[in-house]
Amino acid sequence: MAKSKPRxxxxxxxxxxxxxxxxxLISHKMESGLRKGKDGNLIPRQIINKFTAEFxxxxxxxxxxxxxISANPFLEFTMKVPGxxxxxxxxVDDDGSVYTTKSKLxxx
Amino acid sequence: xxxxxxxxxxxxxxxxxxxxxxxxxTDKLKGVKPTAENHPLEKIISGYEFRNKExxxxxxxxxxxxxxxxxxxxxxxxxxADGAAGKSCADCHGDATTSMxxxxxxxxxxxxxxxxxxxxxxxxxxxxxxxxxxDEWGWESDEMLxxxxxxxxxxxxxxxxxxxDGQMTPWFxxxxxxxxxRVGQLDMSCxxxxxxxxxxxxxxxxxxxxxxxxxxxxxxxxQKLGSVHRRFKGCMKNIRxxxxxVGSDEFVALELYVAWRGQNLPVESxxxxx
Numbered sequence: 001m002a003k004s005k006p007r008x009x010x011x012x013x014x015x016x017x018x019x020x021x022x023x024x025l026i027s028h029k030m031e032s033g034l035r036k037g038k039d040g041n042l043i044p045r046q047i048i049n050k051f052t053a054e055f056x057x058x059x060x061x062x063x064x065x066x067x068x069i070s071a072n073p074f075l076e077f078t079m080k081v082p083g084x085x086x087x088x089x090x091x092v093d094d095d096g097s098v099y100t101t102k103s104k105l106x107x108x
Numbered sequence: 109x110x111x112x113x114x115x116x117x118x119x120x121x122x123x124x125x126x127x128x129x130x131x132x133x134t135d136k137l138k139g140v141k142p143t144a145e146n147h148p149l150e151k152i153i154s155g156y157e158f159r160n161k162e163x164x165x166x167x168x169x170x171x172x173x174x175x176x177x178x179x180x181x182x183x184x185x186x187x188x189a190d191g192a193a194g195k196s197c198a199d200c201h202g203d204a205t206t207s208m209x210x211x212x213x214x215x216x217x218x219x220x221x222x223x224x225x226x227x228x229x230x231x232x233x234x235x236x237x238x239x240x241x242x243d244e245w246g247w248e249s250d251e252m253l254x255x256x257x258x259x260x261x262x263x264x265x266x267x268x269x270x271x272x273d274g275q276m277t278p279w280f281x282x283x284x285x286x287x288x289x290r291v292g293q294l295d296m297s298c299x300x301x302x303x304x305x306x307x308x309x310x311x312x313x314x315x316x317x318x319x320x321x322x323x324x325x326x327x328x329x330x331q332k333l334g335s336v337h338r339r340f341k342g343c344m345k346n347i348r349x350x351x352x353x354v355g356s357d358e359f360v361a362l363e364l365y366v367a368w369r370g371q372n373l374p375v376e377s378x379x380x381x382x
Binding site: 005025072 | 171172174177180181331
């Protein structure tokens with residue numbers, strides 16, 4: 001599971017005012033920085049430290065992540081649909097990598 | 109949740125070609141009748157039924173099911189060339205969604221060239237060494253489990269039906285012997301838990317029939333996908349016996365026999381268990 005691959009599950013269509021559930025997951029080892037390797041030295045920390053979800057440029061959900069979060073972090077949240085638009089999901093890695101994925105929502 | 113989908117929604121989903129994986133009829137997991145007359149169980153029940161609602165829900169939705177991280181990786185590996193021959197699985201087998209349909213349901217299967225039955229994982233490694241001229245994958249490696257789960261998931265919902273006659277007979281008998289032989293310091297056989305006492309608690313855990321139709325399975329305890337041989341080893345350690353090796357003839361025979369015990373159950377791979 002070396003590569004980090006983001007996955008999201010959002011409905012393709014919804015009605016205005018409906019509360020929809022959004023599920024997100026990124027494959028990531030989430031190395032806490034507290035474990036020791038076989039050589040007795042600490043394995044350097046590497047985790048996803050931040051996740052944000054935006055809808056049409058407006059932030060709808062954000063979380064700062066700490067080392068206690070398990071590997072392959074799964075986040076689920078809800079949103080009341082204001083209208084059609086596009087989601088942008090962003091994960092920030094300790095090593096500076098940023099993983100982004102987008103998803104469109106239609107009304108109907 | 110699947111049950112409340114209307115017929116219209118199902119048709120819509122089919123036209124959008126949304127579900128990459130076959131649907132599983134969870135009603136069948138509650139119990140199916142064996143075909144074989146000499147079958148020891150009246151009703152064959154999936155391990156799914158012995159788990160709690162929360163664990164079942166993790167399996168029900170492919171997005172929630174953590175095993176799909178490995179399945180997705182397996183799907184990528186399917187079309188990735190490896191080895192000196194420069195071939196990928198897809199170069200010979202084409203589209204896995206059609207060519208691998210029903211494969212898991214029939215394994216372990218007799219291999220003419222090797223003169224013995226092979227499990228799905230052994231077949232994967234056989235392809236890798238013989239045709240791709242690539243290195244074998246480790247039995248519990250992420251690559252192997254991902255590939256095995258990806259291939260197995262193509263058979264989801266199809267009834268388990270392994271061949272046990274002809275050349276398979278001695279292997280079937282050997283597997284049956286292992287199943288009913290008491291071993292270890294606790295002097296127990298597989299049957300003592302999984303045939304005589306399923307549905308009862310063993311400490312805080314509920315004993316199942318030990319069916320393997322969902323392997324490779326994501327176990328919450330392991331925090332990863334695992335092979336059926338790893339599970340066998342765990343059982344043997346629990347009864348203080350010396351486990352056989354993964355991929356050994358003993359475990360292949362046992363896998364064949366246990367797969368036969370789960371006949372007609374739908375393939376559930378990748379299942380989620382506690």
